[in-house]
Structure formats: structure tokens, C-alpha cells
Amino acid sequence: KNEVEQSPQNLTAQEGEFITINCSYSVGISALHWLQQHPGGGIVSLFMLSSGKKKHGRLIATINIQEKHSSLHITASHPRDSAVYICAVSGGGYGGSQGNLIFGKGTKLSVKP
Amino acid sequence: NAGVTQTPKFQVLKTGQSMTLQCAQDMNHEYMSWYRQDPGMGLRLIHYSVGAGITDQGEVPNGYNVSRSTTEDFPLRLLSAAPSQTSVYFCASSYQGGNYGYTFGSGTRLTVV
8 A cells, every 4th residue: 555645646627626636644744745747847846734724826735634634725727737746745754764755646637728 | 046956857878878867956955865756656765865974775776876975966876777767857855854845856857778
């Protein structure tokens, strides 16, 4: 079983729709990260959460530590939001390092005009 | 601009050749790491470093070597390239990893023929 599971794997939406991407994890964590990767592009950090909720523009990230679950919401989606969204957790680590990230496989979002 | 600089962006190698992927950051981050990204696999940790002179293995270290002689630089060496090392490689840095945000390089697309 993967330590970080994302759903859905693929998501197609119409412009303007409200979008939710889910992330569940099975390890103890110190923080959860949401990342964005545009096609052929680099990786950008969107949020880092250890509790509660964060908002940046049309993006909202929430985390429930007790349920080991996080969601990334996009309000009023736009074609430029089309990208792969990756959930990653830190605190489990390899070699005892708390700094290492464990990644989900990503959710590919396509927003149609 | 402050950030993580990765070079080269693209590289084709023949089986058995060696090469070094360069990674440099100018944010005085202690934590640096290398990942490979393969279709359907997500990002996987190759090697990481928590400071100059300190390196450790990640999930998939075989066939790769690293060193950290300065805070700024963290090169990844492929000792004898194999087709299985065809992948996209990302370098990332963080103030101290884990509970701090990550900055990723733009990636290196490596093909081994």
C-alpha cells in the first residue's frame, strides 16, 4: 500500500467549476505539501500545512490530522489551472531524516474552456 | 533571481557513459535533495543532504553518487548510465526540510540509449 494516496488520478472539469483533489496518508507526518507541475514544466510549491486551512487566491488547502487526510480546492477553475497536482508529506523520512518528502503519484487536472 | 538552478535541461547519454547533473541554490538552504520522476511512479528520493559534508541515501540510490562540499552545490553523478536511468530528475532545496517550504529546480530530462 502506498503511503500517500491521491484521488482522483485524472480529473477533467469545465471552466468555472469548483474542483477538489484529495490526499490520504498512512504515516505520521510533521507537514503536508501541495505542489503543482505544469506539462513539461518544473515543480512549484503551493502550500505547506501542518494543521487547519490555508488560502492563496483561488486555491484552498485543508488538512485533518486525526483522519490523515488533506484536500486541495480550486474555486472558479480556469484552463491555466491545468496541471498535475502532487501531494507530499514529510516527517516519516528515510534514514531518520525528518526532512524527506514522500510523494503521491499526482492528480492530472484538465480544465476545458 | 534566488532559486534552484539545474543544468543541463536535456541530456542524451549512451549506455555506460558517466555524467554529472548540476544543482545550485543561492538561498543558504541546509537541506538539498535529488528526485527522479517516472511515469506512474511519482517522485522518488535518490539522495539527500542536510548540510555541507553530510549526505545520505534515499529510496533509489543505486547507480548514483553525490557529494556536498559547499552549502550551495549538490551535484548528482551517474557512474555508468543504464537505460533504466532514463527519467526526469529534479533537485530541491529547503531551509531545513520537512516543516519548511521546498524550492525545486526546473528539471533535467535524461535519456540513456
